[in-house]
Amino acid sequence: MISxxxxxxxxxxxxxxxxxxxxxxxxxxxxxxxxxxxxxTGQAHxxxxxxxxxxxxxxxxxxxxxxxxxxxxxxxxxAVDPSSPFTGGAxxxxxxRMKDLSGDNGVFIxxxxxxxxxxxxxxxxxxxxxxxxxxxxxxxMIETVGAGQSEVDIAKLAHTTLVVEAPGLGDDIQAIxxxxxxxxxxxxxxxxxxxxxxxxxxxxxSMLELAHPTQRIFAHHGKYLSAALPIETxxxxxxxxxxxTIATDGKGIDELAQQIARxxxxxxxxxxxxxxxxxxxxxxxxxxxxxxxxxxxxxxxSEDQFNKVINRVFERSLSPSEAVNVLMNARLK
Amino acid sequence: xxxxxxxxxxxxxxxxxxxxxxxxxxxxxxxxDRGAKVVARALRxxxxxxxxxxxxxxxxxxxxxxxxxxxxxVGLSILSGAHxxxxxxxxxxxxxxxxxxxxxxxxxxxxxEDIPRLMEMGITGVYGPGASxxxxxxxxxxxxx
Numbered sequence: 001m002i003s004x005x006x007x008x009x010x011x012x013x014x015x016x017x018x019x020x021x022x023x024x025x026x027x028x029x030x031x032x033x034x035x036x037x038x039x040x041t042g043q044a045h046x047x048x049x050x051x052x053x054x055x056x057x058x059x060x061x062x063x064x065x066x067x068x069x070x071x072x073x074x075x076x077x078x079a080v081d082p083s084s085p086f087t088g089g090a091x092x093x094x095x096x097r098m099k100d101l102s103g104d105n106g107v108f109i110x111x112x113x114x115x116x117x118x119x120x121x122x123x124x125x126x127x128x129x130x131x132x133x134x135x136x137x138x139x140x141m142i143e144t145v146g147a148g149q150s151e152v153d154i155a156k157l158a159h160t161t162l163v164v165e166a167p168g169l170g171d172d173i174q175a176i177x178x179x180x181x182x183x184x185x186x187x188x189x190x191x192x193x194x195x196x197x198x199x200x201x202x203x204x205x206s207m208l209e210l211a212h213p214t215q216r217i218f219a220h221h222g223k224y225l226s227a228a229l230p231i232e233t234x235x236x237x238x239x240x241x242x243x244x245t246i247a248t249d250g251k252g253i254d255e256l257a258q259q260i261a262r263x264x265x266x267x268x269x270x271x272x273x274x275x276x277x278x279x280x281x282x283x284x285x286x287x288x289x290x291x292x293x294x295x296x297x298x299x300x301x302s303e304d305q306f307n308k309v310i311n312r313v314f315e316r317s318l319s320p321s322e323a324v325n326v327l328m329n330a331r332l333k
Numbered sequence: 334x335x336x337x338x339x340x341x342x343x344x345x346x347x348x349x350x351x352x353x354x355x356x357x358x359x360x361x362x363x364x365x366d367r368g369a370k371v372v373a374r375a376l377r378x379x380x381x382x383x384x385x386x387x388x389x390x391x392x393x394x395x396x397x398x399x400x401x402x403x404x405x406x407v408g409l410s411i412l413s414g415a416h417x418x419x420x421x422x423x424x425x426x427x428x429x430x431x432x433x434x435x436x437x438x439x440x441x442x443x444x445x446e447d448i449p450r451l452m453e454m455g456i457t458g459v460y461g462p463g464a465s466x467x468x469x470x471x472x473x474x475x476x477x478x
Contacts, residue, residue, distance in 0.1 A: 014431045017403035025351055088352070089377035095398060096387035102394040109401055113352070113382045 005033040008135050009040070013108070016135055020110055023131055024124045034127055037134035042277065044076075044133040044140045045264050048158030050120060050180065053146025055166040056190040058097035059247035061141050065101050066250075067257040068139050076108045076132035077101075079143040080121055083113040090114075094143060108137065120144035120151030126284055129157065147180055155183035156283050159276055160263045162256075164188045165204065167196035181207065184240055186259050192244035192252065201242055208240055238266050305330055353381040353477055355406040358395045359388050360423065361413045368440055369410035375466035376408075376473070392419060396426035399435060405477045411441040416451065424455050436476040440464070 004022075007015035022030030047064075049057050058079065065075045079094035090113035101107045114122045121144060132140050144154050155161050163184035168191075181187065181204070189201050241259050245252035267273035309326055312318040318326065357373045359366055366388055373383045384402050386395070399407050407427070411419060416439060427435050436457040443451070448459050458472050 014400060017400055021354075021403045083382075084377060087378050087380045089380045090382045091373050091377045091385055092382060093385045093387075095384060099387070099390075099394070102397050109398075111382075111384050111402055115352075 003033070003036075004029070005036045005134075008033075008037070008131065011136075013105075016108065016131070017110075019131055020128055023127045024112065024122070026124060030127075034130060037131060040134035041130050042133065044129075044137055045160070045260075046129060046133075046158045047139060047141045047260060048144065048154035048161040049141060049164060050144040050147045050151065050154050050161065050183075051164030051188075051190075052148065052166075052169060055146075055164045055169075056247045057143050057146075057164050058094040060162075060164060060188065060190055060245065060253075060256075061094075061143050062098045062100055063245075063247050063250050063253040064141065064257060064260075065098070065107055067253050069104065069106055072106070073138040074106045074136060076110070076135075076137035076140045077143065078110050078112060078125060078128055078132070078140065080112045080114055080125060080145050082145045083115050085116070088115070108132070114145055118151075119153030120147045121153045121157065126157055126280075152180060152183050156280055159267055159273065160185045160260055162186050162188050162260075164190050165200060166191045167194045167200040169200075185238065185263050186256070187240060187242045188256060189242060189244045190247050193246050197244060201244065204242055208242070238263065238270075238272075301327065301330060353406065353473065354384065354402060354404040355381050355408055355473065356384045356386065356395070356399050356402060356404045357408045357410070358386045358390045358398065359410045360390050360392060360395055360419045361411060361415045362389060363411075363413040364388055365412055366410065368412075369408075372408060372410070372440060372466065372469060375470060379470040379474075381470075381473070392422040392426055395423055396430055396432075399427060399432060400430045404435060406473055407435055407437045409437065409439045409441075411439060411443070414442065416441070416443055417447060420451055420456055421454050436473070438469070438473065440469075 004015050004019050008019050019030065019033055023034060024030075049061055051057055061077055061079070065077060068075050077098070079092070079098075081090055081092045081094060083090040092111035092113060094111055095109060098109055101109065110128065112122045112125060112128065114120075115124075117123045121142070125142065129140055129142060142154060142158060144151060147154075161183050163180055163186075165187060167189065187204055187208075189197055189204070191197070243252055243256045243259055245256055247253070267276065306327070309318065309323050309330075313320055313323050355376055357369050357376075359369055369385075373385050376383045384398065384404065386398055390398075395407065395409070407423070409416075409420070409423065420437070420439060424437060427433065427437070437455070438458045438460070439451065439456055440460040443459050443461060451459055457476050458469075460469060
């Protein structure tokens with residue numbers, strides 16, 4: 001019998017959907033398939049789309065996918081919505097905005113619940129993306145949960161991160177400056193037809209100018225000198241552009257797609273693509289190692305030993321850091 | 334040895350993580366989705382992952398979404414009276430896609446005399462006005478066991 005991952009490589013959509021479920025549930029079969037598919041990955045352009053709830057991320061993803069389809073690129077969309085912290089259930093509603101994409105075999109949309117993960121993605125999102133990558137999708141868009149300030153995991157996963165803003169989110173734009181805007185490769189001011197779009201763009205622009213190493217000219221002894229960065233790095237600077245869009249009618253989408261393509265080119269030219277890939281794989285490996293070590297440690301430590309130490313901490317006869325020392329040196333069963 | 338134990342631990346957590354995935358969709362042209370939203374919310378509160386697709390879905394759109402999302406259950410909200418046309422079409426498409434194990438439920442306005450015929454076609458449950466969400470949750474859990 002042909003294996004699930006082989007069917008996926010042959011373009012079987014049902015097999016792909018089923019494999020995604022196994023990977024999302026982290027089953028042994030899913031892990032084995034990931035191992036087998038791993039050599040085929042690393043081809044797709046991963047585009048992250050994040051921003052506050054209601055800024056229009058899903059509509060934007062819908063429009064971008066239509067745009068990419070014009071150049072015949074195969075598009076996968078991974079849309080993450082939050083799980084209830086109480087029941088573990090979820091309503092995943094991103095597809096509502098993506099009706100235009102149905103009936104097109106070059107598009108595959110998969111909704112994911114965050115399942116308790118707090119970084120804006122689900123634990124298994126990176127693995128799900130890997131499956132799409134191996135299955136030959138050229139562009140994979142990852143839409144995060146509606147993000148506030150610190151849901152920045154997407155920047156680790158994506159090659160190009162779009163942060164979506166909308167006018168009218170208030171003058172407290174200051175508040176979001178520190179976290180999420182820092183990860184933007186491209187800032188999108190969506191709902192540009194709403195009042196206040198110009199002000200939003202202006203505020204974002206002034207924030208960006210503070211952060212960027214812009215080329216400045218200084219007058220020195222009557223002469224103008226360039227105090228820019230060393231020449232060899234000059235081409236390696238990406239200045240985060242701001243793009244206005246109206247996702248409901250497609251305005252600005254063409255330009256946004258061009259910015260994304262330009263960022264992809266920049267990543268390749270500057271060598272940043274490889275740097276990001278490496279950093280991503282490193283952090284994924286680290287996380288996997290961490291959970292494997294933890295599991296191994298737990299398995300080899302009896303519950304009894306563990307409880308004894310906890311009791312001593314509870315009685316205040318052992319500090320938590322001393323307890324860690326005791327546990328690390330405990331005789332493992 | 335150690336590796337085997339690790340796998341066992343992960344396997345154990347996996348079992349409890351297996352979520353029932355439900356597609357809630359409204360085929361046809363009626364524009365009233367209050368009931369679908371109430372059911373979606375109830376299923377969420379019962380710990381299921383509900384993919385909500387919104388109004389005016391064609392049978393093709395529903396089958397495609399069910400495939401991509403690899404759902405266990407499809408819940409159809411039909412108030413227009415078109416259930417005898419829509420239900421068999423959707424069941425056929427699901428089958429054609431290889432998803433014969435997916436359970437299909439209908440909620441909405443369905444005359445009593447149509448219910449046996451729908452069940453015969455392969456619909457798992459039909460719910461009218463006044464149906465309790467607890468019953469729906471219970472029936473779904475039983476159906477996907």
